[in-house]
Amino acid sequence: KAGVTQTPRYLIKTRGQQVTLSCSPISGHRSVSWYQQTPGQGLQFLFEYFSETQRNKGNFPGRFSGRQFSNSRSEMNVSTLELGDSALYLCASSLLGQGLGDTQYFGPGTRLTVL
Amino acid sequence: AQSVTQLDSHVSVSEGTPVLLRCNYSSSYSPSLFWYVQHPNKGLQLLLKYTSAATLVKGINGFEAEFKKSETSFHLTKPSAHMSDAAEYFCVVSDGGRPGANNLFFGTGTRLTVIP
Secondary structure, eight states: OOOOEEEOSEEEEOTTOOEEEEEEOOTTOOEEEEEEEETTTEEEEEEEEETTEEEEEOSOOTTEEEEEOTTSOEEEEEOSOOGGGOEEEEEEEESSOTTTTOOOEEOOOEEEEEO | OOEEEESOSEEEEETTSOEEEOEEEEOSSOOEEEEEEEOTTOOEEEEEEEOSSOSEEEOGGGOEEEEETTTTEEEEEESSOOGGGOEEEEEEEEOSOOTTSOOEEEOOOEEEEEEO
16 A cells, blocks of 8 residues: 655745645545644644544644645645744544554654745 | 653664664543644654554564554664664654544654664
8 A cells, every 4th residue: 555645745935925835645544643843842742633634733823734635635824924934744544543553654744944 | 642752852773773763742632643744844654653552563664663552662673773773753643533622742853863
């Protein structure tokens, strides 16, 4: 089976712009979770989608949003980018979802740099 | 409340010597526990997983971890370090599912350096 794929792998934007990141889960997986990873804050949970519905949400401002399509592919959007949004954004998929002892399979990440 | 503490932010070992990466957790539920490895600029790769079966869990690349409920620990070990083991390691606890909450908790990571 193909693993989790994320596009693009690298992205450079300027402050105030918006960005959309894409994640394709492993075939058959219905849960997609997004994480932000920075040297200072480590790995932080953004949100989880399951069957096109947001199931869990972390403590991020409303500028961060996401959605999931009927084929389980997911996108996350960050509007009005700030310098502090520079990070590695990781997507993970699982069959049942996080918190159920289910294994999360991670993609390679999208490295976002905000100038 | 659920939490994960990785006791060492950085561990250095010589190639061929044992590896010990320490992790303590707290959980109000019967937890599932994971160890992931992350190589530079890559995503996280699952090393092993504990879900209340055998307390000694064997993973990939010769790693294993032992769940000790009395000590609330889930330390990762490997008998002999290889240069390719140099990476960041994350201990993760899943609390069994509370709808509407963030149910995965990540440790802050341990950077493993392997000295030739």
